[in-house]
Amino acid sequence: MFKTKESITNFVYSFGAAIVILGALFKMTHWSLGPITGNVALAAGLITEALIFLFFAFDPPKSEESYAWENVYPELLDETAERQPRKVVNKVENKELEVSLSSKLDQMLADAKLDVSLFERLRGGIDKFSSSVDQINQTVDVSASTHKYNEQLNLAASHLESMNALYALQLEHGQKQSEFSKKYVEDIQKSAAQSEKFNEELQGLTSNLNNLNRVYGGMLSAMKS
Structure with missing residues (x-):
């Protein structure tokens, strides 16, 4: 389990940190486990942390020899190795290299049959494609406008239908109101006729009493006479 010094040190640090965290947890939550109260757990954690820092003070840092730089730079193993000067390319060689690259590029274009006329046709095709895209965009705009116009027509038709239904309801209500008024007038007329008849009967009764x-x-x- 503990094969190296680093593994032992890592275990000590982790174990001590766990004790410190548990002590703080017992203190903040006021837990107690038998004689171990929050204060006792916190004191144990702080003492453990102090011991860890004390142990860390006597732990020497790693030296340069502990890093295997020779695995990355093998020349470090050769004590007699000297610094190799960098090769500087002069202007003539650089120009020859540019000419060589240019000629190779021209040869590649010639082998692929990429001439000026091909690029002109390609540009013409791109222009046609761009104009086609513009026409498609215009068609899409017209279609969107038509769709919006149809939606407005449907909305207007819906509003008109609602108005017609409201008008029909108002007309029906008016007819019912007219029938009620007519019946009310008839009832008043009947009541007037009954009142007149009552008055006639009352007058007859008065005449009879007289x-x-x-x-x-x-x-x-x-009888008196």
């Missing part, structure tokens, strides 16, 4: 009073008065007069 006649009875006269007869009764005549009888009283006859």
Whole structure:
């Protein structure tokens, strides 16, 4: 498990950090485990942290020999190796290299039959494609406008249908109101006729009472005489 010094050091640091975290947790949550209260756990954690720092003070840092630089730079193993000067390319060689590259590029273009006329046709094709894309965009715009116009027409038709339904409802309500008013007038007329008949009957009753009073008065007069 502990094959190297670094593994032992890593275990000590990790184990001590776990004790410190548990001590802080016991203190903040006021936990207790038998005689181990929050204060005891926090004190144990802080003491452990102090011991870890003390142990770290006596842990020497790694030396340069611990890094195997020779695996990356094998020339470090050769103590007699000297610094190799960089090769500087003069202007003539650079120009020859440019000419060689240019000639190779021209040869490649010639082998691929890429001449000026081909590039002109390619440019013409790109221009035609661009104009076609513009026409498609215009068609799409017209289609979008037509779709929007159709939506507006459908919305207007829906509003008109709602207005027609409202008008029909209002007309039906008006007809019912007219029938109710007509019936109300008829009831008033009937009530007036009944009132007139009642008045006539009341007048007849009054006339009969007057006649009875006269007869009764005549009888009283006859009895007194």
